[in-house]
Amino acid sequence: MNKSNKILKDSAAVRWLVLVLVSSLMFATYYFQDFFSPLRELMETDLGINSEEFGRVIGLTTIANMFGMIIIGGIILDKWGIRLAGLAFGGLATLGGIITALASMGYFGDDKSSVLAGLIVGRILFGSGLEVVCVVVTRTIVKWFKGYELALAMAINMGFGRLGSALAIAISLDIAGVTVSPAVVFAATLIGLSLIFFVVYLFFDIKMDKQIKAIKAAGQVKGEEAIIAGVEQEEEADEDFKFSDLIKLATNKSFIYIALLCVAFYSAVFPFIQYAPDLLVNKFGFSYVLPDSATVVAFGSEALGSSLVFVVIFIFALSVTLIPNSLKGKSAKRLSVLIIVGVFAVVVYLVRDTLGVWLVNGPKTASLIPLGTIIFTPIFGSYVDKKGKAASLMILGALLLIFAHLSLSVFQSPFLAYMGLLSLGIAFSLVPAAMWPSVAKIVAENRLGTAYASMFTVQNWGLGAFFWGIGALLYKVNPQVVQAISEMRESLLAQGLTSGEVADKIKLLQLEGSLPYYDYTWPILMLVACGVISIFLAFKLKQADKEQGYGLELPSGQKPE
Numbered sequence: 385m386n387k388s389n390k391i392l393k394d395s396a397a398v399r400w401l402v403l404v405l406v407s408s409l410m411f412a413t414y415y416f417q418d419f420f421s422p423l424r425e426l427m428e429t430d431l432g433i434n435s436e437e438f439g440r441v442i443g444l445t446t447i448a449n450m451f452g453m454i455i456i457g458g459i460i461l462d463k464w465g466i467r468l469a470g471l472a473f474g475g476l477a478t479l480g481g482i483i484t485a486l487a488s489m490g491y492f493g494d495d496k497s498s499v500l501a502g503l504i505v506g507r508i509l510f511g512s513g514l515e516v517v518c519v520v521v522t523r524t525i526v527k528w529f530k531g532y533e534l535a536l537a538m539a540i541n542m543g544f545g546r547l548g549s550a551l552a553i554a555i556s557l558d559i560a561g562v563t564v565s566p567a568v569v570f571a572a573t574l575i576g577l578s579l580i581f582f583v584v585y586l587f588f589d590i591k592m593d594k595q596i597k598a599i600k601a602a603g604q605v606k607g608e609e610a611i612i613a614g615v616e617q618e619e620e621a622d623e624d625f626k627f628s629d630l631i632k633l634a635t636n637k638s639f640i641y642i643a644l645l646c647v648a649f650y651s652a653v654f655p656f657i658q659y660a661p662d663l664l665v666n667k668f669g670f671s672y673v674l675p676d677s678a679t680v681v682a683f684g685s686e687a688l689g690s691s692l693v694f695v696v697i698f699i700f701a702l703s704v705t706l707i708p709n710s711l712k713g714k715s716a717k718r719l720s721v722l723i724i725v726g727v728f729a730v731v732v733y734l735v736r737d738t739l740g741v742w743l744v745n746g747p748k749t750a751s752l753i754p755l756g757t758i759i760f761t762p763i764f765g766s767y768v769d770k771k772g773k774a775a776s777l778m779i780l781g782a783l784l785l786i787f788a789h790l791s792l793s794v795f796q797s798p799f800l801a802y803m804g805l806l807s808l809g810i811a812f813s814l815v816p817a818a819m820w821p822s823v824a825k826i827v828a829e830n831r832l833g834t835a836y837a838s839m840f841t842v843q844n845w846g847l848g849a850f851f852w853g854i855g856a857l858l859y860k861v862n863p864q865v866v867q868a869i870s871e872m873r874e875s876l877l878a879q880g881l882t883s884g885e886v887a888d889k890i891k892l893l894q895l896e897g898s899l900p901y902y903d904y905t906w907p908i909l910m911l912v913a914c915g916v917i918s919i920f921l922a923f924k925l926k927q928a929d930k931e932q933g934y935g936l937e938l939p940s941g942q943k944p945e
């Protein structure tokens with residue numbers, strides 16, 4: 385390439401800096417999406433918001449997307465471009481964050497209904513920006529990484545999102561303390577900061593566009609330079625959203641099955657994560673606060689032992705997948721797995737007290753689900769690239785999902801709970817790694833934008849229903865718990881205790897056994913149905929692929945004969 389024709393994206397340092405700047409939006413929006421998860425109980429004791437209302441706040445976050453916001457956002461992105469669309473939808477998400485934070489601080493009124501209404505309005509605005517922001521970020525990455533490390537950049541970008549989710553679940557309660565609002569203010573600040581990062585990115589975007597324009601104007605764009613420099617315009621022209629494309633997609637059997645699988649699978653994962661810390665506390669006796677080692681021992685040796693076995697199995701799974709097959713011979717691989725697991729088992733034994741403290745804490749343990757996917761999704765992604773088997777892996781993912789929700793609902797054993805969380809984490813890595821590249825095989829490249837937008841739209845129907853549905857069912861099947869907590873809260877407030885003191889006291893009374901815990905059996909059992917539907921759809925997808933010949937079971941780049 386002619387040196388004078390070099391543009392900003394040809395510099396690796398600038399490319400990766402751009403990735404960090406734009407992926408911060410992904411990090412912050414995923415963080416904001418999930419930070420309420422460990423606050424479920426505190427919302428009830430501090431603000432009087434019960435589980436149904438909690439579900440409403442989370443569920444209504446998706447409402448604009450249920451009614452076409454992602455498609456509208458995609459059309460706006462095509463018309464306005466990355467810069468304006470990013471600012472508009474990032475700004476909308478930030479505004480939503482600010483309103484949610486102000487509501488939690490009682491700015492719109494201290495009474496429950498004002499707080500609840502403010503939270504809902506804030507979350508609706510946030511949700512209206514959320515998905516489109518993710519689309520803008522993805523487009524930006526394509527703009528900067530096409531012809532370079534596109535797949536890796538996309539995986540890292542997704543990693544930023546998952547890290548946001550994991551941190552949100554792990555630390556929000558520590559930030560909140562005894563009242564909800566500090567955690568909301570912190571989460572809203574993160575979105576604001578990421579928007580500032582996006583504004584910094586705009587300088588790079590403007591400069592690169594000017595470079596491309598200058599190269600074109602000078603008539604120097606030939607051959608390879610033409611492809612690199614001109615790529616944005618071609619893509620924008622090709623990838624515009626068209627309703628005729630939507631009709632074509634809606635009549636494609638394989639696309640219908642994969643879109644419905646996306647709804648069923650994600651409905652059993654994202655909504656579950658919103659309630660996972662509270663489930664672990666209420667059903668399995670995990671703690672909300674980090675307990676001291678003595679309390680952990682009192683929690684029971686079975687749970688402590690199980691959590692340590694969980695870590696060792698996690699390390700085993702990790703080393704089996706991470707150690708390359710290229711390592712000479714099966715026995716060499718087995719030996720290295722054994723050595724790694726042995727060394728880690730000793731380390732786990734030595735730090736068992738600290739680890740035990742973390743692994744009996746509901747939010748910290750639940751945060752391992754998105755955290756684990758950061759490592760496992762790229763590994764499974766590379767497996768799908770090299771070996772194929774995408775449809776079969778989706779069947780396996782659905783099977784693991786059923787096992788996970790069964791062990792977390794009908795059984796009471798902490799060991800099974802850890803195994804359930806582990807298999808949910810593997811399913812949550814496996815299915816996205818197999819699903820998203822499969823869409824690209826089923827749908828022509830110039831219709832991919834429309835395909836993802838329509839899939840995310842129907843996905844939000846499921847998410848909205850289950851975000852709310854789990855909380856509503858929890859409320860419905862636990863009338864005595866709702867009443868006991870509400871009466872206790874009223875009586876403690878009447879005695880002049882602050883809301884923070886009320887939250888602490890209620891937690892203590894539950895620990896002592898004077899106040900009951902929520903029964904999560906039915907709300908989680910409901911998710912088993914999503915697993916069963918997922919497995920059926922994954923089988924139908926495999927069958928349809930055999931008829932239509934998209935090659936979902938083949939490695940990347942290979943087509944059926």
Ligand SMILES: N[C@@H](Cc1c[nH]cn1)C(=O)NCC(=O)O
Pocket residue numbers: 413414417514515518650816840843
């Ligand atoms: N449509 C998104 C959902 C989401 C989650 N948080 C913000 N948006 C999606 O499904 N992304 C793919 C994934 O696996 O996270």
